[in-house]
Amino acid sequence: MLAKAIELQQGANGRQEAAEPRNREVAISLRQCSLSFGAVQVLNNVSLDIYKNEFVSILGPSGCGKSTLLRLMLELLKPDRGGEVAYASKKPSIGIVFQKPVLMPWLTAVQNVELTLTMGPNKKLSKQERKEKAESALQLVGLQDFRGHFPHQLSGGMQQRIAIARALAADPEILLMDEPFGALDEFTREKLNFELLRLWENPKSSLSSIVMVTHSIQESVIMSDRVVMMSPRPAGVDTIVPVPLPSPRVVGMEEHPAFYQTVKELRKRVKDQ
Numbered sequence: 001m002l003a004k005a006i007e008l009q010q011g012a013n014g015r016q017e018a019a020e021p022r023n024r025e026v027a028i029s030l031r032q033c034s035l036s037f038g039a040v041q042v043l044n045n046v047s048l049d050i051y052k053n054e055f056v057s058i059l060g061p062s063g064c065g066k067s068t069l070l071r072l073m074l075e076l077l078k079p080d081r082g083g084e085v086a087y088a089s090k091k092p093s094i095g096i097v098f099q100k101p102v103l104m105p106w107l108t109a110v111q112n113v114e115l116t117l118t119m120g121p122n123k124k125l126s127k128q129e130r131k132e133k134a135e136s137a138l139q140l141v142g143l144q145d146f147r148g149h150f151p152h153q154l155s156g157g158m159q160q161r162i163a164i165a166r167a168l169a170a171d172p173e174i175l176l177m178d179e180p181f182g183a184l185d186e187f188t189r190e191k192l193n194f195e196l197l198r199l200w201e202n203p204k205s206s207l208s209s210i211v212m213v214t215h216s217i218q219e220s221v222i223m224s225d226r227v228v229m230m231s232p233r234p235a236g237v238d239t240i241v242p243v244p245l246p247s248p249r250v251v252g253m254e255e256h257p258a259f260y261q262t263v264k265e266l267r268k269r270v271k272d273q
């Protein structure tokens with residue numbers, strides 16, 4: 001297995017990345033999580049560890065419970081009795097990005113980012129501190145020159161960048177993304193894929209783990225250290241596939257034999273479900 005051959009890779013951020021994260025520190029741990037909405041069971045006995053400093057993608061059939069799984073990780077939902085969601089120590093700060101950016105149309109780009117800093121642990125910030133944090137988050141996603149634009153004056157890709165800036169402004173350790181690029185055209189999607197990876201690799205970033213729900217097998221492979229394939233509802237973890245591509249991930253890596261091999265393996269799992 002290629003994954004075995006690449007035991008340790010030096011990431012662009014200087015972090016040592018194990019291809020198989022067996023000895024790494026867990027960021028979020030789900031243990032035997034089942035969840036039902038009324039009579040409908042959505043999740044069935046899901047046990048999954050998300051490690052620090054890793055990028056995990058979640059794939060699975062439509063409606064199987066991928067978003068529900070993210071909501072469990074966020075503690076917006078509680079698992080049924082017997083299940084447990086645990087964090088490394090105290091609950092880490094978690095940012096979230098949805099498929100649609102959900103921006104306030106009457107607020108400018110920078111005001112949309114500032115808004116998120118009026119809540120949670122950041123609500124103690126002064127107005128000036130909030131503004132500075134929002135400005136630097138916009139800079140991270142390359143939109144500092146559009147700080148005064150309203151959402152309708154920005155393209156879909158730019159609006160999604162603002163949503164990412166908004167999630168990053170609060171310096172989260174964990175970023176949960178629910179099909180963040182699903183509504184974008186292919187060019188913008190690929191561009192944002194790599195922009196996100198560069199942000200994550202930036203040593204100044206607080207970001208440690210990213211969990212991304214996607215419907216694209218290719219996107220999951222190019223972005224992730226591991227791909228979690230869910231089974232049909234009631235969903236469990238069908239299989240976890242490590243991605244033995246070197247870091248940093250760059251444009252053109254789709255030509256790498258390990259890319260083909262991993263895509264093929266995941267396609268086979270989809271076919272067998």
Ligand SMILES: Nc1ncnc2c1ncn2[C@@H]1O[C@H](COP(=O)(O)OP(=O)(O)OP(=O)(O)O)[C@@H](O)[C@H]1O
Nearest residue numbers: 037038040042060061062063064065066067068069
């Ligand atoms: N609050 C809720 N109340 C009742 N049922 C719900 C609720 N949230 C989700 N569901 C149901 O749970 C199931 C899983 O939904 P979820 O959105 O997690 O799936 P998904 O895998 O993310 O779907 P998709 O890939 O289509 O986005 C669906 O049948 C959905 O209708």
